[in-house]
Amino acid sequence: xxxxxxxxxxxxxxxxxxxxxxxxxxxxxxxxxxxxxxxxxxxxxxxxxxxxxxxxxxxxxxxxxxxxxxxxxxxxxxxxxxxxxxxxxxxxxxxxxxxxxxxxxxxxxxxxxxxxxxxxxxxxxxxxxxxxxxxxxxxxxxxxxxxxxxxxxxxxxxxxxxxxxxxxxxxxxxxxxxxxxxxxxxxxxxxxxxxxxxxxxxxxxxxxxxxxxxxxxxxxxxxxxxxxxxxxxxxxxxxxxxxxxxxxxxxxxxxxxxxxxxxxx
Numbered sequence: 001x002x003x004x005x006x007x008x009x010x011x012x013x014x015x016x017x018x019x020x021x022x023x024x025x026x027x028x029x030x031x032x033x034x035x036x037x038x039x040x041x042x043x044x045x046x047x048x049x050x051x052x053x054x055x056x057x058x059x060x061x062x063x064x065x066x067x068x069x070x071x072x073x074x075x076x077x078x079x080x081x082x083x084x085x086x087x088x089x090x091x092x093x094x095x096x097x098x099x100x101x102x103x104x105x106x107x108x109x110x111x112x113x114x115x116x117x118x119x120x121x122x123x124x125x126x127x128x129x130x131x132x133x134x135x136x137x138x139x140x141x142x143x144x145x146x147x148x149x150x151x152x153x154x155x156x157x158x159x160x161x162x163x164x165x166x167x168x169x170x171x172x173x174x175x176x177x178x179x180x181x182x183x184x185x186x187x188x189x190x191x192x193x194x195x196x197x198x199x200x201x202x203x204x205x206x207x208x209x210x211x212x213x214x215x216x217x218x219x220x221x222x223x224x225x226x227x228x229x230x231x232x233x234x235x236x237x238x239x240x241x242x243x244x245x246x247x248x249x250x251x252x253x254x255x256x257x258x259x260x261x262x263x264x265x
Contacts, residue, residue: 051099051100051101051102052064052072052099052100053099054097054098054099055090056090057087057090058087059075059083059086059087060075061075061076063075063086064078064086065078065082065083065085065086066082066085066086105219105220105221107138107210107212107220107221107222108140108208108210108222110157110204111157111158111159113224114208114209114210114228114229114230115228115229115230116230117203117230117232118158118230119140119142119208119210120140120142120203120204120205120206120208120230120232121142121144121145121146121150121204121205122142122143122144122145122146122205123140123141123142123143124141124143125140125141125143126138126139126140126141127139131211134213134214135211135212135213135214135223136211136212137209137210137211137212137227138209138210138211138212139207139208139209140207140208140209140210141206141207142204142205142206142207142208143205144205145201145204145205150201150204151164154200158200160200162196162197162200163193163196163197164197166193167190167193167194167197170189170190170193171190181194181195199234201233202232202233202234203232203233203234204232204233205232205233206230206231206232206233206235207230207231208229208230208231209227209228209229209230210222210224210228211223211224211225211227211228231243
């Protein structure tokens with residue numbers, strides 16, 4: 001039996017999803033929830049979840065419907081009429097929507113100063129290392145940029161203009177085929193514009209480390225300590241800040257092949 005890497009990752013993803021969904025059927029306590037409200041909600045929500053899940057556009061295992069007596073019942077036990085009524089309308093909110101009783105704090109946003117650089121774009125991973133009671137280091141991964149909004153808002157957020165319009169005008173005649181700027185001399189006007197925009201985009205991806213603390217009001221805020229730092233997509237290219245690796249990760253960086261050239265699928 002042979003299995004490709006992608007198939008194995010899909011299997012792991014499906015397994016993790018099944019475990020996560022299965023865990024929703026068990027009682028658990030959220031660390032920042034109100035005990036009294038949790039006990040009340042747990043009586044009404046399927047699986048004993050102690051908070052009222054946010055209503056989505058489609059029914060989920062944790063969804064609920066309102067019975068005639070006004071009591072929440074699991075969507076799976078609701079009648080067709082009750083289900084249709086519960087999901088007949090859905091309002092989209094331009095906000096981070098959390099369950100009742102939960103709040104969020106905006107600690108940092110794209111463009112905020114971090115070390116000698118700034119907070120990057122599209123945060124899709126967080127890790128928190130506690131350094132003391134109610135304080136620690138928050139590591140954020142800036143995975144990628146969303147080209148359209150990034151271009152539209154770059155000057156307003158970063159305070160620097162880039163030659164987006166001129167570059168678009170220069171490459172449009174090439175159509176879908178595009179322009180290969182790698183063999184073009186660096187002094188070429190188009191190559192210079194591409195390099196400038198590409199550098200800015202790579203600076204907005206990478207890793208950021210910021211120090212945070214919970215203040216007297218219970219909100220998380222930055223402390224802007226000397227430990228704050230940025231690792232960008234071009235760290236080491238021009239500033240001499242080369243990265244070092246330890247442990248098993250060394251094998252990855254020492255690979256001769258790149259990507260999926262190892263024939264593992």
